[in-house]
Amino acid sequence: MKKIFKLVSVAIIATMAMGVFVGCSSSSNSSSPSKKSDSKKIGMVVSTLNNPFFVTLKDGAEAKAKELGYELLVVDSQNDSSKELSNVQDLLQKGVSTIILNPVDSDAAQSSVSQANNEKIPVITVDRKSNGGDVICHIASDNVKGGEMAGNFIKEQLGGKGNIAELQGTTGASATRDRGTGFHNIVDADKNLKVVSSQPADFDRQKGLTVTENMLQSNPDIQAIFAQNDEMALGAVKALSTSGKKAVVVGFDGGDDAKKAVDSGELAATVAQQPDLMGSMAIENAKKILNGESVDKEIGADLKLYVKAK
Incomplete structure (x- = not known):
């Protein structure tokens, strides 16, 4: 009897130990609740x-x-x-x-x-x-409308005839697509206006400078540049100044630096947003x-x- 009692006791203790182990394991594997907002x-x-x-x-x-x-x-x-x-x-x-x-x-x-x-x-x-x-x-902002505003201004400044370059923003951004659509709605409808170069500069001032320099080398007779934001426009202004060339440059955003450049005559205009x-x-x-x-x-x-x- 003592032997049987001892075996039963061992079995009970082992079962209890397994229950504790399983309980701990279950607790450690449960996922923590997601943080409430x-x-x-x-x-x-x-x-x-x-x-x-x-x-x-x-x-x-x-x-x-x-x-x-x-x-x-x-x-x-x-x-x-x-x-x-x-x-x-x-x-x-x-x-x-x-x-x-x-x-x-x-x-x-x-x-x-x-x-x-x-x-x-x-x-x-x-x-x-x-x-x-x-x-x-x-x-x-209505970026298509803003692109059209830029296109109409450039058309007016050139007297309805001339070569234009376009600095595009980040590829894939909706602002890039919409501003470009609005701009081309105007200039592509007029056979006397020609977009001789259209390249991305990622809404960046330094890239705007570099891309404009390359554009001017390939197309020295550019009369106007539409930049899809002010940073690229300011880069274009610097490129024109360095090369000794002049062109009507229009930006987009209406930032303080761009407005100062407009007031000083370096930049022709900017389509002003209100960020x-x-x-x-x-x-x-x-x-x-x-x-x-x-x-x-x-x-x-x-x-x-x-x-x-x-």
């Missing part, structure tokens, strides 16, 4: 903060967030779509309630939007669209979404042509 915390992903336009966009959003009592977490994608996706993932981990996305590339942005969609976090895009995913609201207003509008609409209010799918910010005062 904070209704007062908003994430903002900016394509690059190495561009005055997007710095102003950020400043406008920060000012409005402070006014309305929201914490705004701003991250810089450094013109890298993979960095953008990583930024969105980090913000989701930090529990943001909404993501304001200024995409690097409209096609690649759908991965970032989908990440937020999976976590049921609403997305607002600003300035550039995402070509996929569920975006609640898009806030931007601070767009940033502010993004926060206002984020608040509406979080409060359960409806918002428009597309919201436009006014444009105007900035030229030297006479």
Whole structure:
């Protein structure tokens, strides 16, 4: 009997030990609950903060967030779509309630939007669209209209005849596509206007300078240049100055540096956006979404042509 009792005791102890082990194992393998979003915390992903336009966009959003009592977490994608996706993932981990996305590339942005969609976090895009995913609201200037404004101004300045060069923005960005579409709506319709060169310079001042230098070597008789943003336009102005050539240069954005260049006569005009207003509008609409209010799918910010005062 003693032997039988001893064997039963050992079996019971072993069974209890296994139960404890299984319980610990189950606990260690269980997935941790996802972080809950904070209704007062908003994430903002900016394509690059190495561009005055997007710095102003950020400043406008920060000012409005402070006014309305929201914490705004701003991250810089450094013109890298993979960095953008990583930024969105980090913000989701930090529990943001909404993501304001200024995409690097409209096609690649759908991965970032989908990440937020999976976590049921609403997305607002600003300035550039995402070509996929569920975006609640898009806030931007009418870039097609702005391109048309630039085309009409150049046509007027050239007297309806001349050779034109175009500096394109980042390939794949909706702003690049739309500004180019508007511009070509005007100049391609007139057989006396000829776009002799159209090349990307990635919305970058230094690249704008280098690309313009190459354009001038290949096409020395360029009378006008449309740059799809101010940074490239200012690069083009420097290239013209270095080469001793003159041309009508029109930028796009209406940044402070560009306005100063217009006032000094270096730049003919800039299609002026209001990035601070767009940033502010993004926060206002984020608040509406979080409060359960409806918002428009597309919201436009006014444009105007900035030229030297006479």
